[in-house]
Amino acid sequence: MSTTTENARPTGPASGSWQAGVLGGIVGAAVMGALVVVMNPPTVGVAIPSLYGLAPPQNAAAGLVVHVSHGAVLGVVFAGIVGAADLDSTGKQVGVGAVWGVVTWAVLAALVMPAWLGAVGSPANPPLPNFAPPSLLWHAVYGVVLGGVYAGVEGRF
Template sequence: MSAESNTNTIATAGLSGSIGWLVGGALGGAVGAAAFGLLLWLFDPGILEGTIPAIYGLEAAGLVGWLIHLAHGVVLGLAFGLLVTRDRVFGVLRTNAETEALSGAGIALRLVGAGFVFGLTVWAILPVLVLPVWTGATGTGGAGEFPIVGIESLLGHLVFGTVLGLVFAAAVDLRGVSTDRRLGD
């Protein structure tokens, strides 16, 4: 068996355990969005109650903003699960790093780090770039009240990504997945 097919077998076996990456991504996204939502609620409850529904042209109505926010988290969690289980990305996560700090990190910790980077990427793309275009095109104007590049938004997305990575790593079966893969394998 070639090294490439061995890697694919390990990646597939390790991430398709009893829960699987779909459930791990959805669960991680929901829990991450809930953690982010709590931060939003502490900083400015109006964002969840009114601003998020306004992005879709909806009136502020109790839990609607929370439900939309959690749905966003689930969709992004599924995207994260799909992304980190692809051979190229998972191969990079498994690669034995040449630095002492990274070489001691197991696959679970690397998935948490990938979640952190994913949260940062989501922040840079969705609220900073897509949201202003979306609200301008739809005429909803809800983004004007949202701290797009504010520290609250950045912190919330980093918390979301970190919690997503943590829950994903805990939910999927990582037994048998090691970080002993070398560059070029």
């Protein structure tokens, strides 16, 4: 007679917890948003809401809503990455979160956002590319918080 043990934790591309990704993305974007508000208020008040025609005039509330929404969506993408790579340790998830934050900075903040703001005629249009060091810090913090929250709540939904 033989016995087998099955692993109840799914693996592969569909195994990342999208709910943990959403929550991690929201918390990460909120922490990042607080840093941005302290360090460069026009980014939240003008640049981010300008992406969707919600500024000018300055509208920090709309900017924060847009920013946190973006963070939630990017958190779901992060969850897919974690699931596809089958990363099951907190350290790996936080580390990949940090890398994910840097990737979002390099691609979305430095390239896509300036092009988008230029296309919509925003007065807050930065140069293209815009590899601003403070923005790198903000996005790295987003990724670390995202990875930490994800690791803390994954499997609890």
